[in-house]
Amino acid sequence: MEKTAALNASFTSYSLSFNKILTPKNSMAAVSFLASFSPRIHSLSSPFPSLSIKPKRPTNTFQVRSVAAPTEDVAGFDDMVSGTRRKYYMLGGKGGVGKTSCAASLAVKFANNGHHTLVVSTDPAHSLSDSFAQDLTGGMLVQVEGPDFPLFAIEINPEKAREEFRDAAKNNGGTGVKDFMDGMGLGMLVEQLGELKLGELLDTPPPGLDEAIAISKVMQFLDSPQYSMFTRIVFDTAPTGHTLRLLSLPDFLDASIGKILKLREKIASATSAIKSVFGQEETRQNAADKLEQLRERMVKVRDLFRDTDSTEFVIVTIPTVMAVSESSRLRASLNKENVPVRRLIVNQILPPSAFDCKFCAVKRKDQMRALDMIRNDPELSSLKLIQSPLVDMEIRGVPALKFMGDIVWK
Numbered sequence: 078m079e080k081t082a083a084l085n086a087s088f089t090s091y092s093l094s095f096n097k098i099l100t101p102k103n104s105m106a107a108v109s110f111l112a113s114f115s116p117r118i119h120s121l122s123s124p125f126p127s128l129s130i131k132p133k134r135p136t137n138t139f140q141v142r143s144v145a146a147p148t149e150d151v152a153g154f155d156d157m158v159s160g161t162r163r164k165y166y167m168l169g170g171k172g173g174v175g176k177t178s179c180a181a182s183l184a185v186k187f188a189n190n191g192h193h194t195l196v197v198s199t200d201p202a203h204s205l206s207d208s209f210a211q212d213l214t215g216g217m218l219v220q221v222e223g224p225d226f227p228l229f230a231i232e233i234n235p236e237k238a239r240e241e242f243r244d245a246a247k248n249n250g251g252t253g254v255k256d257f258m259d260g261m262g263l264g265m266l267v268e269q270l271g272e273l274k275l276g277e278l279l280d281t282p283p284p285g286l287d288e289a290i291a292i293s294k295v296m297q298f299l300d301s302p303q304y305s306m307f308t309r310i311v312f313d314t315a316p317t318g319h320t321l322r323l324l325s326l327p328d329f330l331d332a333s334i335g336k337i338l339k340l341r342e343k344i345a346s347a348t349s350a351i352k353s354v355f356g357q358e359e360t361r362q363n364a365a366d367k368l369e370q371l372r373e374r375m376v377k378v379r380d381l382f383r384d385t386d387s388t389e390f391v392i393v394t395i396p397t398v399m400a401v402s403e404s405s406r407l408r409a410s411l412n413k414e415n416v417p418v419r420r421l422i423v424n425q426i427l428p429p430s431a432f433d434c435k436f437c438a439v440k441r442k443d444q445m446r447a448l449d450m451i452r453n454d455p456e457l458s459s460l461k462l463i464q465s466p467l468v469d470m471e472i473r474g475v476p477a478l479k480f481m482g483d484i485v486w487k
């Protein structure tokens with residue numbers, strides 16, 4: 078009992094001193110702020126033993142120290158969790174900054190707040206299974222054990238998605254048709270549509286395609302009534318570069334697939350002999366339908382990213398100049414594409430400490446510089462700034478994710 082109280086007091090001072098800049102002036106306000114949160118924090122059990130050491134000082138006397146001074150907001154979780162209309166949250170940013178940890182912790186928090194939640198990994202290098210410390214592989218919905226309410230996860234296999242596109246496209250007038258047309262002396266027709274670069278498109282699909290298809294596949298099954306119970310969908314997306322390409326991809330694909338279909342029609346009407354290439358009329362029609370469906374789904378993905386009512390892209394970063402610069406570029410691109418962004422998570426911030434070693438002091442200064450950069454960055458300064466501390470253990474498993482979620486998503 079005594080140990081639990083010590084743990085709670087320690088964690089209370091940990092998380093609050095982290096989130097507030099304490100100066101002699103506001104320390105009393107901080108103490109009452111602290112008191113107002115204590116019931117929620119008391120219910121936490123820390124999966125990080127090393128964070129659960131007894132407090133350095135009693136809460137009401139802990140030394141007030143100016144540690145980090147960013148303009149900090151709470152995430153506005155109440156707003157994120159309210160309502161039963163389906164909402165999509167896409168978490169993205171530079172590689173390794175903590176996208177998966179933030180996405181998984183958000184999913185756990187939604188589920189623990191009564192939402193049927195689905196967390197989707199479209200990152201070709203999946204780490205959801207590692208993050209939840211459960212086997213979620215296989216490209217199917219798998220229930221995550223641990224949260225209070227149903228939480229499902231899916232890791233989409235991008236290679237498989239890419240194959241599907243390749244097959245559908247090939248059946249509808251890809252390289253095979255071009256070769257055939259050349260053989261028939263009808264290459265001119267294909268040349269007229271030369272800018273299509275069909276062979277290239279099919280053999281080396283543009284980057285971002287697999288992720289776009291992965292998202293469209295998820296949307297496809299979410300459209301069916303048997304999955305209508307999911308009210309929160311959290312996407313753990315691929316690193317920035319992929320995301321940016323994905324954003325411009327739907328327009329590109331929309332045009333390309335449209336052209337492929339047009340080519341197919343032209344060729345089919347040019348000669349009935351072409352039928353031998355496409356096979357039976359029925360097969361041809363099926364393949365055409367498939368491609369058309371794919372095109373429609375791409376358009377849906379594009380629209381989903383831009384739907385301010387149901388979707389939000391949350392940028393995750395760390396306090397380094399490189400990561401902040403990349404986040405700024407990501408925000409600018411998302412803005413250009415009209416993708417709604419309201420929140421920026423700055424992950425892995427050094428927790429406050431009364432006595433820094435030399436390394437930590439330098440590191441802290443460095444982080445402060447990056448936080449300053451965010452505050453002065455025209456793309457990032459308007460976003461809600463959510464701080465997430467660097468913890469001294471890996472965030473793995475539902476209890477750890479719950480712990481993280483309760484710090485980040487407030």
Ligand SMILES: Nc1ncnc2c1ncn2[C@@H]1O[C@H](COP(=O)(O)OP(=O)(O)OP(=O)(O)O)[C@@H](O)[C@H]1O
Nearest residue numbers: 172173174175176177178204425466467468471472
């Ligand atoms: N706040 C934190 N404190 C300590 N460790 C953290 C924190 N956030 C993330 N980590 C750790 O950093 C590593 C990378 O995190 P994560 O997989 O969430 O990043 P990611 O951005 O999804 O990476 P990738 O781009 O490779 O998919 C993991 O080992 C995770 O446990």
